[in-house]
Amino acid sequence: MAQPPRITTRKRKIKGDGAWAYAFIAVALVVYAMFTAYPVVSAFIISFQDYKPLGSTFIGLDNYKDTFGDSLFWKSVRNTVVYTVLTVPVALILSFAVSILILPLKKWLQTTFKAVYYLPVVASGVAMSVVWLWIFDPLPSGILNQFIGWFGMDNRNWLGTSATSMFSLVLMAWLSSHGTSIIIYLAALLGIDNSYYEAADLDGASFFQKLRYIVIPFLKPTTLFLFVTGIIGSFQVFQNAYLMTGGGPDNATTMVGLLIFNNAFKYFEFGKAAAQSLILALIIAIVSFVQFKFAGKDVEY
Amino acid sequence: MKKKAHVLASILALSVSMTALAACSSNNDNGNSGSASPSGSAGSSGSASASTGAKDTITALLPPVSANFQNNFEQMEKDFNAMYPNLTLKIEPASWEDMTQKLDTQVNAGSPPDIAFIGSDGISKYVQQGMLMDISSAATPDMIADYDPAPLGYMKNGDGLYGFPAYVSVQSIGGNKKMLEDAGVDWKSVQKNGWTYDEFRQAIQKGTVKNGDGSTRYGFVFATSGVTSKDYLNILVKNAGMPNAFTTDHKFAYTSKNFLEVLKDIRQMIDDGSMPKEISSIDAGKRWNMFLTGQTMITGKGLATFENSAKQNNAKLKANDGSAVAGSIPVDYVVLPVPTFAGQPAVSQAAVDGYVTFRGKKEPTEEHKANVVKAAYFLDSGKNMAQTNNELFLGQITKSARDAAASMTTDRDPDNLAAETLLESKAAPARPDIPTDLGAKEIKLEDEVIVPKFQALLAGEISPQDMYDAVKKAAIDTYGADGVVQD
Numbered sequence: 001m002a003q004p005p006r007i008t009t010r011k012r013k014i015k016g017d018g019a020w021a022y023a024f025i026a027v028a029l030v031v032y033a034m035f036t037a038y039p040v041v042s043a044f045i046i047s048f049q050d051y052k053p054l055g056s057t058f059i060g061l062d063n064y065k066d067t068f069g070d071s072l073f074w075k076s077v078r079n080t081v082v083y084t085v086l087t088v089p090v091a092l093i094l095s096f097a098v099s100i101l102i103l104p105l106k107k108w109l110q111t112t113f114k115a116v117y118y119l120p121v122v123a124s125g126v127a128m129s130v131v132w133l134w135i136f137d138p139l140p141s142g143i144l145n146q147f148i149g150w151f152g153m154d155n156r157n158w159l160g161t162s163a164t165s166m167f168s169l170v171l172m173a174w175l176s177s178h179g180t181s182i183i184i185y186l187a188a189l190l191g192i193d194n195s196y197y198e199a200a201d202l203d204g205a206s207f208f209q210k211l212r213y214i215v216i217p218f219l220k221p222t223t224l225f226l227f228v229t230g231i232i233g234s235f236q237v238f239q240n241a242y243l244m245t246g247g248g249p250d251n252a253t254t255m256v257g258l259l260i261f262n263n264a265f266k267y268f269e270f271g272k273a274a275a276q277s278l279i280l281a282l283i284i285a286i287v288s289f290v291q292f293k294f295a296g297k298d299v300e301y
Numbered sequence: 302m303k304k305k306a307h308v309l310a311s312i313l314a315l316s317v318s319m320t321a322l323a324a325c326s327s328n329n330d331n332g333n334s335g336s337a338s339p340s341g342s343a344g345s346s347g348s349a350s351a352s353t354g355a356k357d358t359i360t361a362l363l364p365p366v367s368a369n370f371q372n373n374f375e376q377m378e379k380d381f382n383a384m385y386p387n388l389t390l391k392i393e394p395a396s397w398e399d400m401t402q403k404l405d406t407q408v409n410a411g412s413p414p415d416i417a418f419i420g421s422d423g424i425s426k427y428v429q430q431g432m433l434m435d436i437s438s439a440a441t442p443d444m445i446a447d448y449d450p451a452p453l454g455y456m457k458n459g460d461g462l463y464g465f466p467a468y469v470s471v472q473s474i475g476g477n478k479k480m481l482e483d484a485g486v487d488w489k490s491v492q493k494n495g496w497t498y499d500e501f502r503q504a505i506q507k508g509t510v511k512n513g514d515g516s517t518r519y520g521f522v523f524a525t526s527g528v529t530s531k532d533y534l535n536i537l538v539k540n541a542g543m544p545n546a547f548t549t550d551h552k553f554a555y556t557s558k559n560f561l562e563v564l565k566d567i568r569q570m571i572d573d574g575s576m577p578k579e580i581s582s583i584d585a586g587k588r589w590n591m592f593l594t595g596q597t598m599i600t601g602k603g604l605a606t607f608e609n610s611a612k613q614n615n616a617k618l619k620a621n622d623g624s625a626v627a628g629s630i631p632v633d634y635v636v637l638p639v640p641t642f643a644g645q646p647a648v649s650q651a652a653v654d655g656y657v658t659f660r661g662k663k664e665p666t667e668e669h670k671a672n673v674v675k676a677a678y679f680l681d682s683g684k685n686m687a688q689t690n691n692e693l694f695l696g697q698i699t700k701s702a703r704d705a706a707a708s709m710t711t712d713r714d715p716d717n718l719a720a721e722t723l724l725e726s727k728a729a730p731a732r733p734d735i736p737t738d739l740g741a742k743e744i745k746l747e748d749e750v751i752v753p754k755f756q757a758l759l760a761g762e763i764s765p766q767d768m769y770d771a772v773k774k775a776a777i778d779t780y781g782a783d784g785v786v787q788d
Contacts, residue, residue, distance in 0.1 A: 053411040054431045054662060072749055138579035140516070160526070160582035161760040248530075249581060249756035250763075251749075265405055267745055268430060 043274040051270035063275035073276065075251055076259045082166060083255065084234040087173040092226055095181035103189050118179030129243035132172050159245050162252035169240050169253055181226050188222040228291050235284050256280050354387040357669060359676040361392045361416040364400045367692035381679050390676050408432050413659035415673045421455035421653040425740035428458045434660040435461035439670040444678050447699045454731030455653035464657035465681045468695045471724040472536055472650045475603030478633035484508040484598060488635050492720035495647045498566050501640035505575040508598030520575040522591050523601035525759055526584035530752050532602050535650055537563050542645035544729040546743050548786060556773045556785040562643045564765035568758060581759035593629040605694040605721050608634045608714060636720040651728035656681045696725060742779050750775040
């Protein structure tokens with residue numbers, strides 16, 4: 001006796017709000033299908049082909065074999081890993097430190113600093129690169145060269161030698177684009193209830209003790225999030241190398257992203273580029289999985 | 302009210318989805334924008350109405366070839382339509398920076414413009430893609446006869462002709478007249494008779510001066526940062542018995558001993574102190590700035606139009622115009638030939654750019670081909686070519702443009718003009734015989750091995766021998782031991 005009314009309720013739901021819901025998510029679904037799912041499936045198919053606009057040919061696993069046998073690919077993977085290891089942790093520490101410094105300020109001052117730090121994120125990457133190219137001017141009159149000149153050091157060819165080109169890109173990453181992380185950290189810091197600090201104060205805890213026992217544990221989910229997204233972003237880094245060094249000298253700053261771009265848009269080897277981008281996606285997935293597995297164990301959301 | 306909002310929202314949702322879908326599908330439909338024109342010639346793709354002059358639209362993607370070039374587009378479109386009332390020329394302007402990206406995106410989507418202005422060195426890449434339109438059957442004998450044969454050769458690949466050349470721009474070096482004379486260089490004789498590497502080395506050593514403030518005025522600065530590093534090496538090796546990366550029997554030439562000689566000399570000029578040790582990071586803008594501000598005696602690469610740029614800056618300095626280059630001095634630009642290496646004859650590097658013809662996914666009809674050729678020839682001959690090349694200080698390469706240019710005046714230095722003409726006569730010949738797959742492999746070898754190693758050589762990280770060995774190894778890996786020159 002109880003079943004028939006239940007069926008009618010369900011029917012009514014699909015007809016009413018349920019139907020509207022499907023209509024609304026259709027937009028997101030169509031956009032997702034077209035701009036995410038379709039390109040991924042398409043890239044997967046192209047990775048087995050010798051791509052030509054007028055008709056591609058199936059070549060099996062050749063693109064993958066070529067990639068694994070290509071010393072430049074491995075060099076670019078190594079460069080990307082080095083870049084990631086040098087930039088992501090430092091970026092996290094810097095943005096954490098800046099957030100802690102901003103936190104005690106008045107609201108309007110907090111907002112001002114947030115805006116100031118976020119500005120480089122909004123600025124065009126190309127414009128930023130032009131400024132940095134100016135800073136890294138190799139002649140003695142260059143800004144950074146004048147700076148090190150004060151310490152009695154000779155001018156350096158920052159972007160032109162293998163010894164300093166990667167460091168120059170890393171320095172650029174260290175000194176810009178922490179805006180997003182700072183805002184996320186600040187939001188998390190503001191979410192920590194004051195009662196914890198008050199209790200700590202009563203116990204006579206010092207600033208560093210509060211940091212160690214309250215702030216850091218509370219920020220663990222945020223840190224994990226920023227760490228994972230930072231590493232994903234760093235693995236996909238392309239713009240800096242493309243605009244600042246073009247991958248040189250001697251491929252010392254050729255990142256996987258740049259290599260994929262070159263293969264696709266410079267040499268029109270879309271098959272190889274698709275294969276490499278899928279390998280990169282796999283590497284990122286494995287790294288993220290490992291991060292969640294080990295770092296995310298005791299994180300409570 | 303609530304219901305209305307639902308309806309409105311779903312209409313909005315539906316239209317967003319439909320727009321997105323429509324955008325994608327229309328892309329496929331317009332696969333060959335050229336042959337199925339928006340003006341309704343789709344039906345004529347058979348061949349029936351060839352003689353009646355069916356309507357057709359020809360699209361062209363053109364960069365700012367000269368300063369006033371893009372301002373004339375509207376007039377060009379009108380003039381073309383007046384000449385061929387059934388045809389519409391649609392010109393899409395693009396910046397030089399956007400040009401390659403826009404074109405490549407359109408090519409890879411299978412819907413390129415009918416005509417694009419690009420360097421002839423890009424032809425092999427697009428031929429390999431199968432996206433260029435061979436116009437050898439559609440170009441009339443009159444049109445072909447109008448062009449100088451040497452530059453026309455650059456637009457060929459195999460047996461096909463893939464467009465018309467716009468100009469021959471010789472890439473050489475240029476000097477500061479006063480500094481050259483102070484260094485005792487008889488530049489007039491050099492312009493006429495050329496010079497060897499040893500003579501050049503002595504000249505730039507004399508031209509290198511330590512200034513009172515501790516800075517150095519260099520004898521020679523060539524832009525080598527990024528893409529320009531290719532230019533430096535390519536221009537020099539032409540004068541070392543390697544006019545092309547491939548010999549006439551299609552062997553890769555840069556494994557020759559002469560290549561090693563050039564590399565040694567390049568390093569030697571830096572070690573002498575005649576070139577800055579930071580040369581690997583000096584880009585095109587920087588070295589021109591160094592030339593105008595008196596920090597360099599000889600600059601590279603040099604183009605004909607630089608005489609004009611220097612003159613314009615001189616005029617600004619004279620008029621106390623604030624837009625003159627900061628810190629610049631009056632400079633008389635002297636066109637100079639590149640020195641020769643290892644006793645080899647002088648061969649100039651020539652950049653031939655032109656109007657290249659593309660095809661879409663569908664096979665273009667003969668009628669459409671003929672229409673595209675008409676448009677390309679219209680853009681690239683007579684008054685249009687004359688105006689553009691005059692502005693660029695470049696020679697005319699069609700008879701019709703020479704006639705049209707006869708009444709136009711240029712403020713060209715006669716010595717520079719004579720030197721430029723001599724260099725043009727020594728331009729490396731076109732090599733349409735090089736198969737596209739060899740060409741494509743060469744581009745990759747150049748980008749992945751030669752340029753990176755060259756950057757390292759310039760930065761003093763590897764020796765000339767190291768670079769030579771690396772190039773030789775990579776070349777043998779690519780072409781096999783029999784596919785490279787072994788001398």
